[in-house]
Amino acid sequence: MKLPNADWQERRGLPELLAALDGRARYVGGAVRDSLLGVDVKDVDIATPLLPDDVMARLKAVDITVVPTGIDHGTLTAVLPDGPIEITTLRRDVSTDGRRATVAFSDDWREDAARRDFTINALFADPDTLEIYDYFGGLTDLETQRIRFIGSPDARIAEDHLRILRYFRFLARFGLTSMDQEAYQACRSAAEKLPQLSRERIADELMKLLAVNDPSYAVQQMIGADIFAHILSEIDPDTEQILARLIQREQAHAIPPIATRRLIALLPKNTEKVATITKDLRFSKKLQKALQSRLAAPTDELAAVNATSVPALAYHHGEEATRDIALLFAADTDLAASLATLEGWQKPEFPLKGGDLISMGMEPGPAVSETLAKIEQAWIKQGFLNEEHVYNLAKQALERDKITRKI
Known part of the structure; x- marks a missing residue:
């Protein structure tokens, strides 16, 4: 040939x-x-x-x-x-x-x-x-369409334990839904050796696996072989279902796969636990921040993502992170509208500054920034209304401030 x-x-x-x-x-x-x-x-x-x-x-x-x-x-x-x-x-x-x-x-x-x-x-x-x-x-x-080790799978894995993860990555890359059982059993038996590898090598291989078109089957087999138990301190108990739903949504809306988004499907939905796991795997600070931004909202808010809540999420976390949040957490009935809301979205500029409050009669001090933050939150909650409305909110805040100081 x-x-x-x-x-x-x-x-x-x-x-x-x-x-x-x-x-x-x-x-x-x-x-x-x-x-x-x-x-x-x-x-x-x-x-x-x-x-x-x-x-x-x-x-x-x-x-x-x-x-x-x-x-x-x-x-x-x-x-x-x-x-x-x-x-x-x-x-x-x-x-x-x-x-x-x-x-x-x-x-x-x-x-x-x-x-x-x-x-x-x-x-x-x-x-x-x-x-x-x-x-x-x-x-x-x-x-x-067979992924097979050269010679003895046990011997090949003993030479380099990273080959365990490479086996599943190649399985995912080629979209295979069956395995060489000798290779699978060798990977399963040697999984406890994975912690001996550098965390950077593990993280790199994991992200490559998650970036392929559809890693669902490979991830399912990794869970069955207890592979993740040796490379992540904890995974979401519903990982298989979350990942399968995420991939189906990506494909349905022609959204390219992103490893960061798929990683969230694996990890527990708790920012503290995620921070511990990602630091342990030596992920870059940029990636750690990206993961945190996608899980920063309270659980009840993530579970209620819809076209109405999407603009506020995008304002705080950015368009890309909010798209990932919608794909991961929005209800099926809300997903299409949530994604449509993000098309062409541009972050509005909050029109009020601390100096504006002072010029309107507010005493300089910590109360200025605190009041400004409250007005901004009200502005976001009410749908980013126009500048005149923002100044009306500011006037109301100043009146309350005056009353408070008199008391």
């Missing part, structure tokens, strides 16, 4: 790169797999028996910028006009501990393929002839 022609093979600078490697290179992994599946290719990886220092020298000689991104493990990144390409020297594992591997360089293509995770990721292709090299039945597994 041959690799089909694809646009990524025409990237600027790629012919020069391959020429510099003097015919001792093959495409490998995702680019080969996805091209065979007819899926758009994002990342291009190249394998070579040439040693890293030799590769670097050859690329620099033809003016290709190269970065030693993982040189200890044989990986360099060539910076081309149409995107980076990773080049890795063939390797074999010397030792592994489930978190990291010590490798030795090799010139044996099959030996390199044997250390990879799944058969479908161990496919090589010759850049000149496009001939496919398949050492472990990956082509058959692609055809039959």
Whole structure:
């Protein structure tokens, strides 16, 4: 079998790169797999028996910028006009501990393929002839839609425990609804090893899984295998139902999937618990803030999201967060109207400042900001009425302030 022609093979600078490697290179992994599946290719990886220092020298000689991104493990990144390409020297594992591997360089293509995770990721292709090299039945597994570890699943997982999560991510990515039972049992048996991984690696893999088109089946199987018990301190007991409903709504309204939104379906609907979980997983502060904003409203308000309450939510949390809140929490009868309210929504500007209250006769001090906040809340609650109405609210507040001071 041959690799089909694809646009990524025409990237600027790629012919020069391959020429510099003097015919001792093959495409490998995702680019080969996805091209065979007819899926758009994002990342291009190249394998070579040439040693890293030799590769670097050859690329620099033809003016290709190269970065030693993982040189200890044989990986360099060539910076081309149409995107980076990773080049890795063939390797074999010397030792592994489930978190990291010590490798030795090799010139044996099959030996390199044997250390990879799944058969479908161990496919090589010759850049000149496009001939496919398949050492472990990956082509058959692609055809039959099967995610299968190379050799013993237990051995592959023992080399790197992250392969447990990668198994379920690939299951989700290809929309599969059946599993290789040997692989599943190996993942289940080794799940207790997951806490040995860095929290960043776990979080990254989890978010990649949640970003695929429909991870429902994979998440369901992960729950059944107690995978989440070892990577999250707590999940929502109704995760399966919440996630399934969310995905159905996204698809019905042609809204692209977002991992952050799906993560909320997994997590308990409690801001304190979410804060603890996300800090433990070393999520970025930006992501932590995004999660908090989508759960900031009281539970009863989230359960009553509708077209009337959406503008106030959008004012406080932004359009994107409010759309997620509606998709997650609005009743079926209120969802369409809630989403429609957000179309073209722009945050109104509160027309009153503290200085306005002072110029109207209010004494400077803490009461100014407190009064301003109360007026703003009334303005929001009454539907962002016009400036004249806001000033009427301010006059009423000032009258109350005068009465209070007299008392």
